[in-house]
Amino acid sequence: MDGTARRLGLAPGLSLSDARAVAPDLDAVEHDSAAFERRLAGVADWCRRFTPLAALDAPDGAMLDITGVTHLFGGEAALAREIEQRLARQGVTGVCAIASTPEAAFAFARFCTTRLAPPSEEKSLLRLVSRLPVAALRLDAGTVAALGRAGLKQIGDIHMRPRAPIAARFGARIFDTLDAMLGLSRSPISPRFESPAYIVERRFAEGVGAREQIETTIGALAQDLCGMLERHGEGARRLCASLFRVDGAVRHIHAGTSRPTRDPRALARLFRERLEAAGKTRDEDPLDIGYGFDVIRLAATEVENLDPSQAVLTQRRTATAAQSDLDFSNGERAEHLADLVDRLGARLGTRRVLRFVEQDTHLPEHAVMAVPAAEIRTRATKGAFAFEAGDAPDRPIRLFERPEPVEAIASVPDGPPLRFRWRRLTHEVAAIEGPERIAPEWWRHEASALTRDYFRVEDVDGHRFWLFREGLYGTETARPRWFVHGLFA
């Protein structure tokens, strides 16, 4: 409801025909609730430029906890003014009220012309609140109407009456909200994002547009952040850079590290990769600079202990320990490697930088799981992937994610193959070992899975394959099918 509408005499809740009678050239647009919610979430996000604790206040508001930040903006009144002005510039009509409690702020923003509510200790608050309509208590329309029929139209009407009968008839929530509004009880706001442990930011009078400038700023912020982390003996595991665009859009860029870090250069490099990757891959939206960013913030959203003495100790230990382990927390080589893993993960995505973890199953394709390398923190267990040594390896070095069907000819339906055709080439079998029978794990998979007989096959040219026949002839299937599942060296 903006000024123009009010001047025309329109009000919320008016039916369309009534509104058309008042203003004949009115355009009716259906309320797009999804788009509205998205926009509101965007506004709530944008509000985080004023305070880290910004919450969405459904259905049409945002709640900011500004405890301890008002002096940065020249006091409460100036802050409220700045928020309203900036919103107006974005094309959002907003009303901003500041009060000691979220409930009071809610009520003052919507039902009162006073924008700065007096603190809860003062008597004037009660006077102002008493004059507000009961709808300011966040009641549903039914309850408001029922209260109206009982002659209770303003909060004062309720406040001066005995509580028990009203609570019994209209619910005790009315008084919970009222007490909270008057500061007699406290209710928390639930912020849209956890407030990070460490935040640093830079504000610019004008939008910063060049990517180099953004990178430099993040580099400088990383310096500040690492100083804070060092004082607390902590290192960052997850970081978030927030870029607030002049016109209100907010872009968050997340980055993770595989071990706690407080090396400003390494952090700056991570974000450089992320910025470079932005827009290149399909799963990233491009970094839309537009009119530039006027607030750039760097936050450590997840931190872990990082003792300064640790580096010295571990170096000494690795000198004596077996050096063949791949361990991401010890030694200089491991540091280089962890750095590389972070960098690759930042640019390509962590799920593309993998390590192998053994699984307790004998189905070949599930015997190993590829896990993001950044998530493995502990030393890999020795003796994983144990096997019985033989004359030749009994598992291939490359495995097809999807076994590829082949046409095979066997002397008998349940015998080994004599020749097979794969990718348009016919291979004459020269040597073979098998079958190695692998039954489906009926306790894990659906009953329709078939038993597989695996064969190690070498053709006359020396190519080595891992073939299997799916289904036991006669009992499970009448026509067993053949697949190549992997290739040996």
Added chain:
Amino acid sequence: MSGRDSSERVRFLRQAIADIEQSGQGACSARVRHVPMGSPEQAGFSFDRALGGLATGALYEVAPSRMSDLAAAGGFALGLAARFAASAPGAILWVSDEFSAHENGSPYAPGLARHGLDPARVVFVRTAGGQDLLWALEEAARCKGNAAVVADLWGAARLFDLVAARRITQAARASGAPTILIHPPASFRGAMAQNGARMRFEVTSRPSVLPSQAPRPVPGAAHWGVRFAKPGVEAGRLRGLDTELVRTIIWEHENGFFRDALSLALPAASGARTAAQANSA
């Protein structure tokens, strides 16, 4: 000036540039070690005699001679990586792209373990495309934390030009991490023949059993026919290598060594086993 003279001259100049780069880099590069390919106990693996061991901090290229030998080329490349990994701590970083992993299969950890490579040391990077692969490869080659870097150059082969080769060579030289590229077949033609790779191997699958072995032989250890496909770019003794000779070698996956297929006095393992089975049957 005749055509032959000019090509001779170009080769001489290239050699001179390579020598200057080598000497310029010498001060800051990691110490170059030479890793023998064969077992140190029984000296005399023909590759070691010819090449004097594998130098760290260099680029190696492996290509199959036919499309169907790609798995063999991969196995040989992993053999090289295993030799490097046995001599130094650090990870084996394997870079591959989505298309290659899908088309040629992705690394299978239990199989790697049996091939003589500790899967716990392998970090597998799977990029979305060729451009990312080359970037990741260069980053990996620059990292001092890797014992070896292996790359499936399948989808990126067209992007891998002289500039890319040179960048990766420099990165590997600075960090000391040996970098092994698995090429698609027939990619050593044209200008790429003169890139900065230290050695280039062309690999063919070879049967591990003799045709006469009866009645039903069992596949044995990996046999490969390997050709040195890099004519005289390296200085000194590598200049005189026979680039036409195909040497048949065996990968001893249990000990992690290469050996010649022929010079060995031991009987072929697979044959012995088949005979034993035949007796017991």
